[in-house]
Amino acid sequence: MVACIDWQGPILFDPRGTFGHLRGMVAAGQGVRVGPDGITAIDAGHIECTTSGSSGAPKRIRRSLESWTRSFVRNGAIFGLQDAVIGLPGTMAQSLTLYAALEAAWAGAGLVDLSGLRADRQLGQLVAHGVSHVYATPAQAEMILMGEGNAPSLRQWIIGGGRLSADLRQRLAHRFPQARVAQFYGASETSFITLDPGDAPEGSVGRAYPEVEIRTDGAGELWVRSPYLFEGYGLGGSPETRWSDDGFLSVGEIGQIDADGYVYVQGRKGRVVQVLDHLVSPEPAEVFLSERLGCPVAVVARRDALRGARLWAMVGQGPQGAQVEEALAAFRHRVGPTAAPHGWQRVDPLPLLPSGKPDLQRLEAMI
Known part of the structure; x- marks a missing residue:
């Protein structure tokens, strides 16, 4: 698979020019690093996201571009992204937003920047630009729900970056009955681990995402092997992040897998x-x-x-x-x-x- 992106999709709303800046770098064949200073160029074929976790300690996640483009192919088929218009309520400092922006570029989908807008204005942009898909964390979805009205063009919520509660899922379905609600579970280091398209048992984060292997050890720690894993830390690190001799990765999450393959996550050991x-x-x-x-x-x-x-x-x-x-x-x-x-x-x-x-x-x- 060739790890490159030919950005064909339109940028429909970009008040800060962030998507335009990213598109220029992609067109030049550069890798990208997102951090406190914005988006900068790095060596081609690589992505680095500088994140600050709950402890406040900065970490720079380094991965190959191919580790993301492999899942672009999967998601394009799962979510129907080829004719999509994707709304992003997060900023580019969030790896979820960067991922979704590059995935939209790969699929030829339109992009709408919702970050920093009040709830009523976010809903207004969904309507004005015919947004069909929204990538959001649960907190960002809650923000959109604070506005009033529906967005008839919306057909898919893709929720990550936190646990999607049954209550939030129900409220999204009630407000936007024409839209499906999917959630995925993963981490910056692992990318996708599981996917729940909407039919997982309550409390589960779904089954293994395509090409992902999941196992637990005697302590209930989840270990993952897939083509979507990161290469390592370019800055900082975590003692909970460990590799096994056979290529499985753990980020310190505790959970269990039932007989039908559904994964239940209890939380991080570090908390x-x-x-x-x-x-x-x-x-x-x-x-x-x-x-x-x-x-x-x-x-x-x-x-x-x-x-x-x-x-x-x-x-x-x-x-x-x-x-x-x-x-x-x-x-x-x-x-x-x-x-x-x-x-x-x-x-x-x-x-x-x-x-x-x-x-x-x-x-x-x-x-």
Whole structure:
């Protein structure tokens, strides 16, 4: 397979000129690096995305362009991208947005920049340019839902970069009944791991994406082998990212695979905290509370002299205080007081990283 992109698709709305800049580099045959200083040229056939995770430590993900173009071919058939107009609510600093922009270029699809717009204006651009597909994180999809009205041209949501709750899926389907809702699970280091076109069991992130092998070890850690894996870190790194001797990669995610091949992800090992004599992951509480409350929720650790740590829920805009208390009580009844958030506070808006995920470091400082 030739790892090159002949950018044929139209750029329909690009107020900051970001897509135009990217197109010029692609046309010149250059590789691209996205970081704090914008988009710069690197050696041909390579892509580097500088990301800041929840810990705040920068990492530069280096991969071959071919590791993405292989999945362009797959997604072109799965999602029908050849005649698409793709809306992108994220900025190019988010690897999901860069991926989707290059995929649109490969497929000859149109591009519409939705980043930085209010919810009503995002919806207006969906309508004005006939957007058919939206690549978004759950938080970015929530933002679009804050606007009013439908977008009749929209036929596909592609959700990544975070867990798609059953509640958010239902609200997207209710507002945009003509559009399918798909989610994928992966990481910057792995690209696609699983895909759920909309029929996976509740709580699952779907089955293995084409050409992906997934296995678990004795500790429940997920390991992946595929042609979509990154080459390595150009800057920084993570102790949770490890390669096996036979080419499998782990980024420290814990999960399980059922008999039908559906994958269930419990969360990152790096987020586990000790509460009394128990090791607790905050991610089950985030999933439960966000689904129950219908708003973004992040759960972070608050240091406690007696217990080691306590979990604290940071709740976005929407529910009343009584609703939050009721949801916390329901989760506490389900898992017990140790694994449940001890308290909560309102954070409006919930601070996000460029990736569209909650900024856990800032949230911990706000408790």
